[in-house]
Amino acid sequence: MHKRITSSLVTSTLAVIAIALPMTTYSATLSYTNVDLGVVSTELEAGSVDVDGKGPFIRGSLAITPRYFLFGEIADIGYDRDYDSLSAILGFGGHLPITSMLDFVGKVGVVHQEIESGPYDADDNGIMLSATARGFVVQDLELEGGLRHVQMSDFANDTSLVAEGRYFFTPRLAGGVIVHVGDNSLVGVHVRFTF
Numbered sequence: 001m002h003k004r005i006t007s008s009l010v011t012s013t014l015a016v017i018a019i020a021l022p023m024t025t026y027s028a029t030l031s032y033t034n035v036d037l038g039v040v041s042t043e044l045e046a047g048s049v050d051v052d053g054k055g056p057f058i059r060g061s062l063a064i065t066p067r068y069f070l071f072g073e074i075a076d077i078g079y080d081r082d083y084d085s086l087s088a089i090l091g092f093g094g095h096l097p098i099t100s101m102l103d104f105v106g107k108v109g110v111v112h113q114e115i116e117s118g119p120y121d122a123d124d125n126g127i128m129l130s131a132t133a134r135g136f137v138v139q140d141l142e143l144e145g146g147l148r149h150v151q152m153s154d155f156a157n158d159t160s161l162v163a164e165g166r167y168f169f170t171p172r173l174a175g176g177v178i179v180h181v182g183d184n185s186l187v188g189v190h191v192r193f194t195f
Contacts, residue, residue: 038190
């Protein structure tokens with residue numbers, strides 16, 4: 001039920017972006033040089049494991065040309081039943097303008113994840129692919145939605161619907177929410193600093 005409601009939210013987000021873009025004016029712009037600091041609450045389902053967790057994350061991107069950027073993210077999540085997870089992604093992305101305030105964004109990254117539970121300690125590597133639409137729907141309100149897939153060597157793989165929203169208090173400072181719906185669902189809040 002929760003996943004159905006949230007996937008409807010992601011679909012609605014994309015529809016709102018497409019409908020509202022022609023009617024808006026903006027003070028903030030789509031930037032690919034930024035840093036996000038935040039906290040997430042997540043649910044991990046893998047085999048017999050079904051645990052809830054929360055923790056901080058930091059992510060950022062750096063524009064290296066007008067169309068391409070480097071990105072990275074790291075999250076340190078503490079789960080129920082004494083599970084701890086540290087994950088990091090480093091990668092490369094590009095964006096294709098659809099309109100002056102709507103971009104198609106693609107990313108590919110290398111993933112490293114470590115899991116600890118008591119004496120158990122494991123780590124794994126993989127890749128992350130994502131495709132999203134990102135744009136302003138009203139002045140200073142940016143929405144982003146699409147798909148994200150993480151393919152690991154040994155750990156469980158995950159394909160998620162993703163939705164994010166950010167409100168820009170100034171052209172360089174925003175607050176936002178994040179929702180991922182998949183086997184590893186999460187909800188979070190963050191502050192974005194744009195450069």
